[in-house]
Amino acid sequence: MSQFELKIAIADNGRFHPKTDPRFGQQTAREARHFHHTLNGYRPTPLYAMNHFAQALGVSQVLVKDESQRFCLNAFKMLGGTWAIARLLCQKLNLDIQRFSFEKFRRQGIPPMTFATTTDGNHGRGVAWAARELGQHAVIYMPKGSSPFRVKHITDLGAECIVTDMNYDDTVRLTMRMAAERGWEVVQDTAWEGYTDVPTWIMQGYATLADEAAEQMESMLNAPPTHLLLQAGVGAMAGGVLGYFADRYGADRLHTIVVEPDRADCLYRSALQGDIVNVSGDMNTIMAGLACGEPNPLGWPLLRDNVRQFISCEDRVAALGMRVLGNPLEGDPQIVSGESGAVTVGLLAAVMHHPKRAALMKQLNLTPESRILAISTEGDTDPQHYREVVWEGKDAI
CATH class of the missing domain: 3.40.50.1100 (Rossmann fold)
Structure with missing residues (x-):
């Protein structure tokens, strides 16, 4: 296997102190899901097992929820x-x-x-x-x-x-x-x-996908995830989904990792500081859906208390994830994932090929028993850019 090194800055969360929030748990998620079920065209988005990728990485399971199939809108939002x-x-x-x-x-x-x-x-x-x-x-x-x-x-x-x-x-x-x-x-x-009120309801609505994923994962594996990988912009999706999983399984039994682009890594910097830190400027990243510089103050306490690590990474990590999901190992399903959707799988691929792979696996607590859940939050919402990355090699290794 070839080796290459992409920029991955990992901040271990020294303020990890598992705590749930009743606004963002199983009950509110199921109320939102009951409503979504009334919408024409509702169906749970698929959860795919990347078995050969998991074997190459050296873990038990890598499961990816494909939100490109949400109501024909190509994203979870x-x-x-x-x-x-x-x-x-x-x-x-x-x-x-x-x-x-x-x-x-x-x-x-x-x-x-x-x-x-x-x-x-x-x-x-x-x-x-x-x-x-x-x-x-x-x-x-x-x-x-x-x-x-x-x-x-x-x-x-x-x-x-x-x-x-x-x-x-x-x-x-x-x-x-x-x-x-x-x-x-x-x-x-x-x-x-x-x-x-409105941002609280939005975060609760995002948890529909978490409720679906938990049911799907337990049906497939008869076991909960050990690792939850979440990408973040302001942190609303990450907070809403993590709130559900922390309530269902307990954050102390779940290794949650939040991933951001290095040009808009407000949560990573907030983790280093111990309080909310805003990022200003153009935030010119290919991960357009994550190009936000000010954390959501509703989501931040959940993330601060329940996330194990915050990661800031370069755009090439997301591009790598797009190519890995779009061109999988033989036997794994193909997933069309956009820039923001693919960054968490890109992180796993970057770790797999990193010269310090063993040390990174240990730091992220990735073992042969790990069951990893990632969410591909969008499909090719910008088709031209998707082709530039996957076909033409933009942001190549």
Whole structure:
């Protein structure tokens, strides 16, 4: 096997102190999943066993949940947006969330409102889809450098999409100003003072995929995961999914690793500091969905308490993961995974080929008994860039 060394900075979490949060556990996840089950086209996304990859790595199992097959939207994000919008409408209109459905709401002919959000692509697509299904309006702001393909995915759903000349976090602040001026409802996946309900609901919505994965994994292996690999932008998905698994299995029995791009590694830096650290600048990474510089303050306590290690890695790690999943070892399933979706499997592949493989395996507590769960959070949401990486060798080793 060839050897090569990619940049992987590992921060062992000295503040690991397992603690659950009742807002982000099994009960709230199952409430959200019950709602998602009412949506036309709902079905659990597949969980694939990468048996030959696991053997090459030297572990028992590597399982990858393929969120590219979520409601034909090519990413997991709509889980959070739809649940949050449903909860928001029930709160504003005094409706019963247990009886709420998009189809029933649309038939009521309630005057349309406008939902606004900032996105790197997938979250905005989910909000736009939900607004269309409800007969409402959506205005989606995107940071500078956003892919034209991701813009088109949003406008094709009938939403207005505005690409700014600012980074992600500054675009969030612009969205807030415009929404306040124009009376729009903000559906954002990070929290700030006075704005916590919607991001809480979004994190709870993401846990639908965790509930599915736990059922699937136990059905396949009759055993829980030993390792949970999560990619992070603001940390909303990572916090929501980890909250579920910590409640179900206990964080002390689960080795959770959070992975970020080195150009937007706010959680990694926060782990080193012991408190929230913001990253500014352009955050020019191929992992567009993770290019966020300010941690979600709702998700950070869960991650601080329950994550074993935070990892900051270069873009070539994500590119490697895209190629590994798209061109698997013989007998393993092929998974089309985008830049943000593939970074965790890219990390495992980078460890496999690293000159210091044995030391890294030991540090990450990867053994022949390890059962690893990773989530491919998106498919080829930018098809041109996907081909540039997988076919043309962009960000090559």
